[in-house]
Amino acid sequence: PTRKGDDFFMEQSVDKENPYIGEQLVLSIRFYQGVSLWNSAPMQFPKYNGFMVEDLSPVPRYYVNINGRKYLVTEFKKAIFPILSDQLSIDSPQITIRPDDFGANMDPFSFFNQNTRDLFKRGQPKVITANPIALRVRSLPGSGKPADFTGAVGKFKINVEADKDSVGVDEPITLKFTLTGTGNIKSIATIKLPELSDFRVYESGSTESMSN
Secondary structure, three states: OOOOOOOEEEEEEEOOOOOEOOOOEEEEEEEEEOOOOOOOOOOEOOOOOOEEEEEOOOOOOEEEEEOOEEEEEEEEEEEEEEOOOOEEEEOOOEEEEOHHHHOOOOOHHHOOOHHHHHHHHOOOOEEEEOOOEEEEOEOOOOOOOOOOOOOOOEEEEEEEEEOOOOOOOOOOOOEEEEEEEEEOHHHOOOOOOOOOOOOOOOOOOOOOOOOO
């Protein structure tokens, strides 16, 4: 297995390890490389069984110093939402690095630790994996839920704007509803308007976006 101090290693972590079902977790995956790669190796993500998953905004690559050695870090972030109350596991992603990922003009063996050198001298690829993560997902409390609760877990707020505050008969007015917050916005039911007996209502659809 790869570990800190190797030429390449990977780790993953979550911001909560004992979440409620439907609660948002932020999964961070970091790939460390102490040797330059001429050909980038793609990340192979596992199947996230038991979770809904959304990619978050890309993180710019950055450098860190570990035990006196400089590493370039490629980081991925995902919002994951457990959909089962159970013992769940987040499996490991992996990256496969091959000898030709270093380019013809580069001799990587002078930089490598002994185990990595031996693999590449034999022309074998090196598979980089991260630690799997075990979670205990809790069920939602059975009491105290609002009558119209639909399963959304998080902190949300809604803002309503009108494009004008004075209109004539048969003139349109546009209402814009903006729902923001932390959590699985897809689990929130469609916004319901109150009875508007003096208006004809036409829906124009909605858009969604997620960010870190």
